[in-house]
Amino acid sequence: MNGRLILAGSVALLAAGGAVGAFVLWRQSSDTHDQSNEELQSAREYMDSARSTTDRAKIQSYLTEARAHANKAGQLWEKNIYEAMLIDGEALIRLTKYSSAVEVLERALALHPDDAKAAELAAGAHHQSFLLAKRDSDLAAAFQLYEKAADLGAPPRVLLAAAQLAESANQQELADKYIDRLQAAAPNAPEVDSARALREARAARPGGGK
Secondary structure, three states, X not given: OHHHXXXXXXXXXXHHHHHHHHHHHHHHHHHHHHHHHHHHXXXXXXXXXXXXXXXXHHHHHHHHHXXXXXXXXXXXXXXXXXXXXXXXXXXXXXXXXXXXXXXXXXXXXXXXXXXXXXXXXXXHHXXXXXXXXXXXXXXXXXXXXXXXXXXXXXXXXHHHHHHHHHHHOOOHHHHHHHXXXXXXXXXXXXXHHHHXXXXXXHHHOOOOOO
């Protein structure tokens, strides 16, 4: 009889211990998620600060902090990995680390292939990488991603950026295609004026009207 009571008591203690252990694990997980959210919010704030100043030293500092907090947020909770990668990728573009930005943003796109913001950022990274290194692969990827971003509802600036890229690559017919698409899609957008200026600048160059 005493043996049965001892066994029953042991089972009860084990069950209680398991419940306590589960609670401890839940609490630790909750704390980790809260910490991740705090890190992500800090990353957003540093990125906003970098966008809103023209002081180069401050921009560098803010972007470095944004990257550090974004990476920490992603490490702490997988739910925040995607936004953390977008922040990291944008920061890398602004830091002119284009190859690294391409790598990060392509991974983000693999997670959410139908996100317009990710497509726009990845296009921008390839765009800047092309201007620096003149790789045809970057040029093709940038055009593809700008078009994808536009199809997914990105702002008119993506079509202007695509036109500017085509112009810089001496692909005038393609530039005109993007300008025409921009004018048709958003005739009252301020980007239309910039697109017209792009055409006017080309026409003013020797042989530019050809």
